[in-house]
Amino acid sequence: MEPVIRVDGALKDLKASTVELRVQAIEELATYCSEIVEQVAQSLESQEDIRHLILERIGNFGSLMIGPLERIYHETQDDRLRITSAVALLRLGSTTGVPSLMAAVEAGSSDVCLGAVALSDAGVSEAAESIERAVLAAELEDAKTLECLVSSLWRLKSPLSDRVRHRLSGVEPKWFRESLLSETGRDVRS
Incomplete structure (x- = not known):
């Protein structure tokens, strides 16, 4: 199923009459958020030509980005990417x-x-x-x-x-x- 359709369905389920559907919707939305921030982190790794533009905007995702950025910071062999992820982490409040x-x-x-x-x-x-x-x-x-x-x-x-x-x-x-x-x-x- 298309991501937009899945998110739209979960958002509609937030207004459902049953508690079970609303809780399930929250869990699904949290999963989608995790998938999205991981893809943003992967773009920071792979799109060197616009890395600085991604860095300027990555804070819009708030603390959700800390985990993926810490993964990049610890795993990368690219010194420039390590510095870029360190800057983003510090802007988000992580001293890693x-x-x-x-x-x-x-x-x-x-x-x-x-x-x-x-x-x-x-x-x-x-x-x-x-x-x-x-x-x-x-x-x-x-x-x-x-x-x-x-x-x-x-x-x-x-x-x-x-x-x-x-x-x-x-x-x-x-x-x-x-x-x-x-x-x-x-x-x-x-």
Whole structure:
């Protein structure tokens, strides 16, 4: 039977006169929800070209997505998919992927900003030291990385250390350096 027809039938049974039919309808709908979120999780795995678009919307499924995302996180050999699932899990309130996000920040990988932003958005204050080390290791010409890392520190309400301030004092142009060093240059999401 077509999924739409099955769901429609279960929704109609929610209004049935017998308790048994209503309870059965709830159980069927829960099964359908599980099937749907598993398919969404599989699309995150298989559709690399739109992975970021799926990530932006996966929270719409709420806590139902945690199980499938944790499965992906633990089973995948794809580092990028592991980081993506860790970000989604953290947005949903699961800290399962925090070690991978911390490692991405520590290693200065291509996912350093994704990790730093996810950790700071979630208020993981333990990430401040790792983010600070990433700032110290970043190329001064890499404006995008510097901005995301410093903004992440501001979101964590972590004051810039003297070492970070000294490192950023070499950033050019002057307006960008001042923006990074100024609390008024904080990310607008804070």
